[in-house]
Amino acid sequence: MSETTSGEPASDMGLVVVGAAGRMGQTLIRAIHAIPGARVIGAVERPDSPHLGKDAGELAGVGRIDVAIGSDPLPVFARADGVLDFTTPASTVEFAGYAAQARIVHVIGTTGCSADDNAKIAAAARHATIVKSGNMSLGVNLLAVLVEQAARALDADDFDIEILEMHHRHKVDAPSGTALLLGEAAAAGRGIALAGNDVRSRDGHTGVRQTGSIGFATLRGGSVVGDHSVILAGTGERITLSHHAEDRAIFARGAVKAALWAHGQKPGLYSMRDVLGLA
Numbered sequence: 001m002s003e004t005t006s007g008e009p010a011s012d013m014g015l016v017v018v019g020a021a022g023r024m025g026q027t028l029i030r031a032i033h034a035i036p037g038a039r040v041i042g043a044v045e046r047p048d049s050p051h052l053g054k055d056a057g058e059l060a061g062v063g064r065i066d067v068a069i070g071s072d073p074l075p076v077f078a079r080a081d082g083v084l085d086f087t088t089p090a091s092t093v094e095f096a097g098y099a100a101q102a103r104i105v106h107v108i109g110t111t112g113c114s115a116d117d118n119a120k121i122a123a124a125a126r127h128a129t130i131v132k133s134g135n136m137s138l139g140v141n142l143l144a145v146l147v148e149q150a151a152r153a154l155d156a157d158d159f160d161i162e163i164l165e166m167h168h169r170h171k172v173d174a175p176s177g178t179a180l181l182l183g184e185a186a187a188a189g190r191g192i193a194l195a196g197n198d199v200r201s202r203d204g205h206t207g208v209r210q211t212g213s214i215g216f217a218t219l220r221g222g223s224v225v226g227d228h229s230v231i232l233a234g235t236g237e238r239i240t241l242s243h244h245a246e247d248r249a250i251f252a253r254g255a256v257k258a259a260l261w262a263h264g265q266k267p268g269l270y271s272m273r274d275v276l277g278l279a
């Protein structure tokens with residue numbers, strides 16, 4: 001349990017937001033501020049950030065919360081119950097190590113992690129309670145369940161699966177974490193591994209489509225928060241299962257819910273399906 005600045009034990013879960021000045025970081029500060037049972041006790045940015053020293057609540061637009069943005073994660077992790085992390089893969093691997101040392105909850109929304117990054121995160125989950133998901137929203141995680149069912153029901157010889165996503169112009173990784181999560185769900189429904197059956201881009205003379213493959217297409221532009229469609233294309237008919245994120249608050253609320261759920265769970269690596277009871 002975290003402590004208040006006066007040293008009194010606090011019943012609220014004390015959370016640190018890393019990447020606190022980012023698009024998701026600021027949205028997380030607003031979400032924690034609005035959700036009972038959690039409070040911000042630390043906010044971290046890089047050592048060269050122009051936001052160091054600013055009050056995290058003022059930056060996020062909720063008014064002063066008396067938490068200055070700092071650059072050293074170790075002292076804040078040491079007095080926290082959990083960390084909310086929507087940063088970069090390299091930073092997330094580092095934070096997972098610190099969360100393991102502190103034996104606290106680590107909610108990871110960062111996407112674009114490599115297999116090596118994921119192995120390091122899984123190792124950290126021996127001591128940290130980690131919830132990691134490419135999408136923290138209820139809607140997308142329900143969509144993944146529906147995609148798995150549809151892929152199971154519709155034979156690969158008859159229905160081809162293609163996943164289309166669009167995000168804002170600032171996004172740096174592709175396919176999106178959500179597209180990959182939906183691809184994994186489709187592959188699970190088909191009883192195959194996604195790796196080796198995924199087609200991530202097409203250009204030039206590609207040849208005919210390989211039966212059973214799962215295709216990805218990526219669009220980037222403007223301010224789109226996150227659009228995803230899974231298309232099951234048969235002969236003479238097509239089913240499209242879609243999710244449209246209109247506000248980053250859906251991801252932030254999911255992340256806070258994950259932290260509250262994880263508080264008191266055993267160390268391990270969990271998904272949003274575990275948190276939402278959809279596993």
Ligand SMILES: NC(=O)C1=CN([C@@H]2O[C@H](COP(=O)(O)OP(=O)(O)OC[C@H]3O[C@@H](n4cnc5c(N)ncnc54)[C@H](OP(=O)(O)O)[C@@H]3O)[C@@H](O)[C@H]2O)C=CC1
Pocket residue numbers: 018019020021022023024025044045046049086087088091108109110111112133134135136137177251
């Ligand atoms: N799972 C989900 O539901 C969602 C996942 N995401 C993912 O979250 C990630 C962040 O997205 P977004 O908020 O748009 O990105 P931003 O670039 O707006 O925010 C990331 C922030 O993290 C900071 N940061 C990076 N490394 C460190 C570090 N080592 N220490 C402290 N701060 C650090 C960045 O600082 P600087 O700019 O100086 O590098 C930046 O302020 C992406 O991977 C994105 O795909 C986004 C939305 C939902």
Ligand SMILES: O=C(O)C1=N[C@H](C(=O)O)C[C@H](O)C1
Pocket residue numbers: 111134135167171175176177178179225226227245
């Ligand atoms: O970078 C983003 O913005 C988002 N990233 C996540 C992803 O890669 O799927 C989730 C959401 O779609 C927004």
